[in-house]
Amino acid sequence: MDPDYNPMSCPPVPVNQHERFKQYRQRKIIFIILISITVLSMLLIVIIPCVYIFVIKPRGINPFQSSTSFTPALSTIINHKEPVCVHRQFGIITPDILYSFDCLNVTDDISGTYNGFPAAMSQTELDNETLQRMLPSYVTPDYSGQGAALKLNSSIPYQYIELEHSPKFANQTFTISAWVKPDLSALSLAVLLAQRYKNGGDHFFAVGIIDRRPRIRVYNTYTETSVQLKNSQWQYVTYTFSQSDLSMAIRIDGLLKAYGTIASPQYGESQIETTTIGSAAEFNRYNGLIDQLLIAYRVKNRVDILDEATLVICYRFEGDIANNDSLLNDSSANCIRAQGANLSRVVGSRRTGQGTLLLNDSSLSYFQSSGFALLYTHNYTYSYAFWISISNASSNLILLHITMNDEISSSNSISTCLAMLIIDKIDPLNNTMQLSMYTYGPQGQNLIRSNVMMRQSTWYHIAVVSIINNFDLYLNAVLAGSLNTSNTFQINNEQRLSLTIGNPSNESIQNQSYSLMCHLNQKQMFSQGSSIAVDDLRFYARQLKPKEIQALTDDVYSPSSWFYSENDNLL
CATH class of the missing domain: 2.60.120.200 (Jelly Rolls)
Incomplete structure (x- = not known):
């Protein structure tokens, strides 16, 4: 890694990953056009669907299939319309987005709006056996002792979550919180949630941990705590940003540990390129457990966070x-x-x-x-x-x-x-x-x-x-x-x-x-x-x-x- 790399900046996303998704969409359109042409021979009608299923849609590999053959993924991983289990109902005040990770193989927002998938599933060159080794795992008990938590191993490439649809953070007030049980070495850089914009440069946002210290970066300004998180311990980390006064704050287990303000004026509207959980597009991967990742589009008051x-x-x-x-x-x-x-x-x-x-x-x-x-x-x-x-x-x-x-x-x-x-x-x-x-x-x-x-x-x-x-x-x-x-x-x-x-x-x-x-x-x-x-x-x-x-x-x-x-x- 470049020694001058800024730990909470988001480096350029690998081009090949997004080119593959563009190719996927283009091929899908071509497929639809081709099957609508009645003059094609029966041979083409047979061949094209086979190519589409087994070549163009590698994300359809079932992560739980022991065979190396390619089969369609669970519907929750492809389109996330039908959950494979019923999420617990949580007594959290105004959760706009919540990843509970309780369904073990599903990285869904509990409302089904901002669903995710393991980033390794977008790598078309992986065979099924390799893919399964690269998928995240889920462990019990979680912090509450009732469900499961997401486990990420930073030594495994592409072991993070990519969101199919991105929530908005640019020019937006928000509170982001999560239970974390880190396993991080000293001076390590780990991202919990990051969003990259097509404008590039400093136009991005990330929350994460550097040298075991929680850090939030909005635009080109960051705030971090002087207090380190403790490895192998459940801790509740909360990041807040107020668009009205451009202030940032970080709390650990409900206690205020850092506060700052944005030094530069906010930017205009941004076109989101990618949003990821547990990594900044393959850089600074998190190692440890994450549970109850929550996003609320308001600054929660200190009493709510403490409770x-x-x-x-x-x-x-x-x-x-x-x-x-x-x-x-x-x-x-x-x-x-x-x-x-x-x-x-x-x-x-x-x-x-x-x-x-x-x-x-x-x-x-x-x-x-x-x-x-x-x-x-x-x-x-x-x-x-x-x-x-x-x-x-x-x-x-x-x-x-x-x-x-x-x-x-x-x-x-x-x-x-x-x-x-x-x-x-x-x-x-x-x-x-x-x-x-x-x-x-x-x-x-x-x-x-x-x-x-x-x-x-x-x-x-x-x-x-x-x-x-x-x-x-x-x-x-x-x-x-x-x-x-x-x-x-x-x-x-x-x-x-x-x-x-x-x-x-x-x-x-x-x-x-x-x-x-x-x-x-x-x-x-x-x-x-x-x-x-x-x-x-x-x-x-x-x-x-x-x-x-x-x-x-x-x-x-x-x-x-x-x-x-x-x-x-x-x-």
């Missing part, structure tokens, strides 16, 4: 009142569907006309959501919060477990217990009970007891914040207990967390009882026949601040807006 990056789940328990299955739907950006048993919905229990989750019997019912990955940028901290009302409790009651599995472990591996919330010290005469939390580490268990007593059939807001060697327990936005201990299990981005309310039986999940995972030194009897009502269950891959917990208790519409202090700028 997309760190609000892992949010269950409001609304939806179809007649269909309890909708209780399992997550309204966060990740759309992590829960599982459970013996659940029902109650309307108006906490707020008029609003639904809440009801675990009919705490010993038989459970609600579980899983697959959470914590973030290096936020020091692998986490928080969870929910409303709860307990009825008919006569003895100790298990409320909630937080457990952890290694991502590379098999699905039936034994979980590590991190924490367990229980209700104990129940006094039926005075209608009081106490909230306690057990935390676990290599040396055994630790105990935090709430300094505030609770009453049955009354709604309380509970929040737990876990930071390095510290746990804080909040009841109705008041700090009710705290623990500082080095006896904790180490958590990183390679592990997945699960949250379970209730106590599934041994046969319910992985043939294990969660109460046995989260053991107690003393033998205790747990309540039978009690009920637990839950509302607004959230898990954050970061530390919640006290003002945010207060906002959640007050049912504020956008509690994450309180993450920022009054001294923070509005970017």
